[in-house]
Amino acid sequence: xxxxxxxxxxxxxxxxxxxxxxxxxxISHGDIYGFLGQNGAGKSTTMRMLLGLIYPDSGKIFxxxxxxxxxxxxxxxxxxxxxxxxxxxGYLSGWENLKIFAALSGKKIPESRLYEVxxxxxxxxxxxxxxxxxxxxxxxxxxxxxxxxHSPNLLILDEPTNGLDPQGIAEMRSLILxxxxxxxxxxxxxxxxxxxxxxxxxxxxxxxxxxKVVEGKVSDLLNPEETLVxxxxxxxxxxxxxxxxxxxxxxxxxxxxxxxxxxMNIANIPTLNKWLVNNDIEVVSINSTHSLEAYFLxxxx
Amino acid sequence: MMKKIMVLLMMMIVAxxxxxxxxDKLYYALRDKVMKVKDYTADVKIKIDVNYMRIPExxxxxxYKAPDKMRLERNGGLSxxxxxxxxxxLSNLMPTGTVTALDAGSETISGKRTRIIKVIPDxxxxxxxxxxxxxxxxxxxxxxxxxxxxxxxxxxxxxxxxYSAYGLPTKVLVSxxxxxxxxxxxxAMDYNDPMEVKQKPKDGKPRKGTIQLxxxxxxxxxxxxxxxxxxxxx
Amino acid sequence: xxxxxxxxxxxxxRRPRTYISFGIVTAISLIIQLxxxxxxxxxxxxxxQGVTDQFDIQGDIINGYFVTYIILQSLLVQIPxxxxxxxxxxxxxxxxxGTLRLxxxxxxxxPKLIMIKFLASLVYTILLIVWLAVVGLFLSLAIxxxxxxINMKSDAFIMILKNDVxxxxxxxxxxxxxxxxxxxxxxxxxxAFADNSIGPIIATMGIVVVLTILSSLELPxxxxxxxxxxxxxxxxxxGFFDDQVxxxxxxxxxSVLVIYTVAFLGTTIAYFNKKDITS
Numbered sequence: 001x002x003x004x005x006x007x008x009x010x011x012x013x014x015x016x017x018x019x020x021x022x023x024x025x026x027i028s029h030g031d032i033y034g035f036l037g038q039n040g041a042g043k044s045t046t047m048r049m050l051l052g053l054i055y056p057d058s059g060k061i062f063x064x065x066x067x068x069x070x071x072x073x074x075x076x077x078x079x080x081x082x083x084x085x086x087x088x089x090g091y092l093s094g095w096e097n098l099k100i101f102a103a104l105s106g107k108k109i110p111e112s113r114l115y116e117v118x119x120x121x122x123x124x125x126x127x128x129x130x131x132x133x134x135x136x137x138x139x140x141x142x143x144x145x146x147x148x149x150h151s152p153n154l155l156i157l158d159e160p161t162n163g164l165d166p167q168g169i170a171e172m173r174s175l176i177l178x179x180x181x182x183x184x185x186x187x188x189x190x191x192x193x194x195x196x197x198x199x200x201x202x203x204x205x206x207x208x209x210x211x212k213v214v215e216g217k218v219s220d221l222l223n224p225e226e227t228l229v230x231x232x233x234x235x236x237x238x239x240x241x242x243x244x245x246x247x248x249x250x251x252x253x254x255x256x257x258x259x260x261x262x263x264m265n266i267a268n269i270p271t272l273n274k275w276l277v278n279n280d281i282e283v284v285s286i287n288s289t290h291s292l293e294a295y296f297l298x299x300x301x
Numbered sequence: 302m303m304k305k306i307m308v309l310l311m312m313m314i315v316a317x318x319x320x321x322x323x324x325d326k327l328y329y330a331l332r333d334k335v336m337k338v339k340d341y342t343a344d345v346k347i348k349i350d351v352n353y354m355r356i357p358e359x360x361x362x363x364x365y366k367a368p369d370k371m372r373l374e375r376n377g378g379l380s381x382x383x384x385x386x387x388x389x390x391l392s393n394l395m396p397t398g399t400v401t402a403l404d405a406g407s408e409t410i411s412g413k414r415t416r417i418i419k420v421i422p423d424x425x426x427x428x429x430x431x432x433x434x435x436x437x438x439x440x441x442x443x444x445x446x447x448x449x450x451x452x453x454x455x456x457x458x459x460x461x462x463x464y465s466a467y468g469l470p471t472k473v474l475v476s477x478x479x480x481x482x483x484x485x486x487x488x489a490m491d492y493n494d495p496m497e498v499k500q501k502p503k504d505g506k507p508r509k510g511t512i513q514l515x516x517x518x519x520x521x522x523x524x525x526x527x528x529x530x531x532x533x534x535x
Numbered sequence: 536x537x538x539x540x541x542x543x544x545x546x547x548x549r550r551p552r553t554y555i556s557f558g559i560v561t562a563i564s565l566i567i568q569l570x571x572x573x574x575x576x577x578x579x580x581x582x583x584q585g586v587t588d589q590f591d592i593q594g595d596i597i598n599g600y601f602v603t604y605i606i607l608q609s610l611l612v613q614i615p616x617x618x619x620x621x622x623x624x625x626x627x628x629x630x631x632x633g634t635l636r637l638x639x640x641x642x643x644x645x646p647k648l649i650m651i652k653f654l655a656s657l658v659y660t661i662l663l664i665v666w667l668a669v670v671g672l673f674l675s676l677a678i679x680x681x682x683x684x685i686n687m688k689s690d691a692f693i694m695i696l697k698n699d700v701x702x703x704x705x706x707x708x709x710x711x712x713x714x715x716x717x718x719x720x721x722x723x724x725x726x727a728f729a730d731n732s733i734g735p736i737i738a739t740m741g742i743v744v745v746l747t748i749l750s751s752l753e754l755p756x757x758x759x760x761x762x763x764x765x766x767x768x769x770x771x772x773x774g775f776f777d778d779q780v781x782x783x784x785x786x787x788x789x790s791v792l793v794i795y796t797v798a799f800l801g802t803t804i805a806y807f808n809k810k811d812i813t814s
Contacts, residue, residue: 014811051640053812070808076642083640087633091550100542106642146637354590355693355778372593379594379683379694384587482585482692491688492773493784 002065003028004078004154004186005050010059012045012210019045021210023059027188027203029153032180034201034218035190038299042210043190044084047158050188051081064153077106080152082160086143090132094123094142097131098149105150117145121175137168144175148185155179157189161196169196176200194293198222206292208299214292226291227266232259234282242279248272263291324402324418327435328395334440335392335468340366340525344517347373349381351510353482356381363514365390370530382512385452389475389514391468394447394457396422396431410434410443411460427451441465453478464519471516479510536651539643543655547621553659556617557666563613564670567606568678571597583685586692592685599676600684600700604776606671607707611770614711615718615743616736617663622656623722623735626807630730630814639812646804649723653800656719664712672704686776693778703780707772710789714769717792718743720799727807730814765795 003026012020020042027033037043048054050061052073061068063075088097098118102109118124121141131139140160147155160176161169177200179185191197197204198218205215214221233239235258243249243260251262262272266288276283289297343365348358361375371390373380383389405417415434422428427450434444445457455477462471547553571578575597580587583596626649629635639645684700686693695703718739725735746766749757761767768788774781 014813048636048812053636053639055809055811070645073642073644076640079640081637081640083636085633087637089546089634090632092546096545096549100545101637101641103538103542104638104641104643353691354586355691357694357696357699357778359696375594375683377594377682378697379592379596379685381590381592381694384589384591479589482690491690492770492777 001029003062004031004064005188006062007046007050008060008062010046010049010061011057012042012049012054013057018210020049020056023207023210023212025205025212025215027154027186029186030180030184031203032176032187032189032201034197034204035188035207036192036194036197036204036296037190037207038192041192041207043192043207044158045210046207047081047083047156047188047190050156051079051083052076053083074106077150078152079154079156080147080150081156081158082140082143082147083156083158085163086139086146088131088139088142088146091130093128093130094118094134094138095127097142098127098145101146102149107150109150113149113151117148120148121145122171136163137165137171140164140168140172141175148179153186155185155187157187159190159192161191173200194296206296206299213299221292222290224266225264227264228253228289228291228294229262229264229266229269229272230259230285230287230289231262231272231276232284232286233276234258234284236281239281242281246275246279248275324404325400327416327437328400328402328418328420328433331433331435331440331442331468332395332397335395335442336367338367338392338467338469339522340364341469342520342523342525345373346515346517347382348513349510350513351479354381354510363516364525364529366525366527366530367392369393370527372530383475383477383510389457389473389512391442391445391457391459391470391473394428394431394445394455395433396420396426396428398426399423405432408434413443415443439465441468441470464516464521467519467521469516469519469521473514473516475512475514476509477512536647539647539651540654540658543651544658547655547659552624553621556620556663559613559617560610560663560667561670563610564606564667564674567609568602568675571602571605572678575602582687583692586687595680595682596685597679598682598684598697599672599679600681600695600697600704602675602679603672603704604684604686606675607667607711607772610667610671612744612747614663614667614715616740618656618660618715618718619722619736619739621659622653622719623726623739624732625652625656625723626726627729627735628726628732630812631732633814635814636812645808649727649800649804649807653720653723653803656723657716660715660719661712664708664715667711668704668708672708684776688777693776695776695778703775706775710772710775710785713789713792714765714771717765717769717796717799720796720803724799724803724806727803727810763791765792768792 006026008024010020010023023042023046035043035046045054049056052068052070055070064078066072066075068075089100092100095114098114102114115124118127121144123138123141123145126138131142134142147157157176161172164172176187176189180187189197189200201218203216204218204221206213237257239257239260240255243252243255248262251264252260253263254261269286269288273283273286343363344360345363346358346360349356359375359378361373361380364370364372364374371382373382400423401421403419405419407414407416409415413436415436417432417434420431420433429448429450432446433442435441436443439461441459441461443459447455447457449455455475458474459470460472464471579596583592586592626635629638638648681697683697684695686695721742722735722739725738726732729735743766746764750761750764750767768791771785771788774785
């Protein structure tokens with residue numbers, strides 16, 4: 001099956017700032033595609049290019065196999081989006097906002113569908129209120145309703161949890177999962193936080209300074225074998241010698257007489273801990289980070 | 302011989318005097334006729350033709366009462382008349398009191414032979430000199446040229462019809478001097494053809510203005526009350 | 536197309552700000568009407584000194600037609616602001632509140648969206664002019680009654696018979712609508728350049744004020760450029776109140792306004808169609 005979105009060598013420069021640099025990726029039907037990068041890495045610019053808000057300097061975009069450009073905006077009717085903040089007409093009610101954008105979607109949408117999406121985002125009963133009276137979470141959910149109302153195959157959600165409280169974040173997460181699992185939507189979601197992506201995404205792309213850093217299945221990229229284990233011990237001259245003859249030596253990436261870093265499966269930490277204790281090494285702390293996370297953090301520092 | 306000359310001279314003087322008396326008489330007779338009209342109400346058409354006054358021909362009722370009351374009524378509409386509107390009547394262009402009248406030749410105006418007399422008032426008057434072209438047969442004035450102290454020269458051409466017995470014209474054309482008018486810039490914000498280059502500069506000289514009055518119907522000497530001429534209080 | 540236009544109009548007329556314009560037009564009309572009721576005589580006699588020196592004018596000079604003219608003349612400066620209030624907000628306002636990016640992710644071409652927004656501004660502008668006719672003309676007629684209308688130009692005193700006035704106002708309001716259409720197009724253009732709505736509104740006003748001053752200054756340098764300023768042509772409606780209506784000049788002025796409107800609109804579409812939306 002054709003990818004729902006495909007980009008080829010997408011580049012965009014604002015004045016002298018290279019926002020997106022030769023970016024190629026593809027999103028398949030059914031993916032929850034995580035788009036990870038620090039602020040300013042080019043996520044929003046890329047998403048805006050997919051939506052025809054920003055014109056690429058070079059490169060191509062294909063939506064459901066057809067090349068997308070400014071003369072071919074009909075293709076956008078298969079996409080629903082929230083870009084950055086879910087801004088709406090505050091002086092109009094949620095219902096009126098929904099109705100306006102439904103009418104602009106290029107499809108004929110019955111009122112029953114409007115109620116359906118309001119139900120889905122849990123805004124039923126509040127639709128007659130003016131949007132300016134909505135909380136951030138309600139606006140975000142109305143934004144999703146607007147993005148969904150014309151039944152697009154692809155949802156593009158730019159930092160959908162921004163500005164939400166923990167409960168709102170949890171609700172948004174379960175909504176995204178439900179949209180994917182129960183409604184069969186393909187979702188492109190961006191974030192600057194790895195754990196947000198890893199909790200929902202099936203595939204992921206990390207970009208840095210407009211360039212692709214890594215792309216792949218989340219299950220592959222977050223392979224538990226790739227966990228970095230940092231151990232701090234009371235300084236011990238015998239530590240290195242003891243480790244050198246142990247089975248752990250194959251995992252060591254770095255060590256001193258007081259610290260050891262190993263790259264191994266996270267499941268082996270209890271065994272390692274037991275071994276340290278049995279060998280009279282006094283453990284101060286054990287920390288684990290996934291190597292991808294460490295890498296991502298190193299990018300952002 | 303001397304006597305003969307004296308007689309001749311006397312005769313000439315008498316002859317001239319007689320001729321002069323005739324001009325006086327003619328003038329007084331004419332004035333008496335004109336002055337018989339004490340008041341009138343007339344349906345008129347007025348066309349004011351002054352370069353800066355762009356006013357369409359209007360119909361109205363003109364009220365007149367001797368010696369100096371005149372008012373135009375336009376059934377709720379605006380009426381515009383010269384300030385000295387009374388000068389548009391013949392009676393006010395004819396000096397009152399005793400006058401000195403002199404013959405000044407003759408002229409044919411639209412087929413009618415007229416006798417021209419010059420009239421100078423003896424007493425104090427606004428009129429310095431009046432020159433009248435008189436149709437002696439009908440005893441009507443066809444043209445006047447009156448020099449006034451305050452308004453300069455006023456020219457009047459008159460045509461007669463059904464009311465010539467009263468000395469009342471059916472058509473009057475009055476020409477007078479008008480001053481240039483200018484509204485201060487900024488008050489008006491005019492629209493002139495923006496594509497056109499500037500219009501000719503103004504020279505500031507006095508210009509001639511004419512007012513044409515056509516009398517359609519007169520009601521004469523109905524004893525108009527002065528109230529008719531009062532300006533509405535509003 | 537009609538559906539999209541209805542949406543734009545819905546957005547305009549559901550906003551309280553829109554009605555401020557109608558309120559301002561009403562207020563200015565009422566103020567002038569009140570002023571004319573109380574002090575109109577003095578105002579008129581001041582303006583007419585040049586005429587009343589030599590002519591005696593009787594009757595109700597201050598009638599509905601005359602007052603309407605004064606109102607129209609006064610509002611000449613304010614109406615562009617009121618048009619800009621909405622037209623200048625069409626794109627920049629949506630950029631400002633953030634709805635523009637959502638709007639532009641819909642499958643509608645940007646030129647079409649510009650045309651629809653321009654048409655919506657046009658409907659608003661025309662309604663504003665119609666409202667001006669209601670409170671300016673019809674209310675003035677109700678208060679002051681009808682009558683012959685005088686028009687004082689700087690070099691002429693014009694009187695128009697009362698049964699000859701109304702068509703001139705119909706034409707004048709039509710012309711005013713055309714002039715305001717040019718303003719709306721300019722405000723839209725400025726709106727496309729900006730991401731906040733105050734900028735284009737103030738810029739529109741600034742341009743109108745500066746060009747109006749240029750149009751009315753009698754200096755040789757400015758006389759050269761005057762024919763090319765749209766502000767010079769915006770008062771073309773006054774032409775209908777001349778004794779000889781200068782149809783040629785009015786037609787040329789109308790053409791200039793149409794050319795400006797098309798140029799503004801064309802620039803807006805060309806620019807906005809290429810613009811990266813980063814708001």
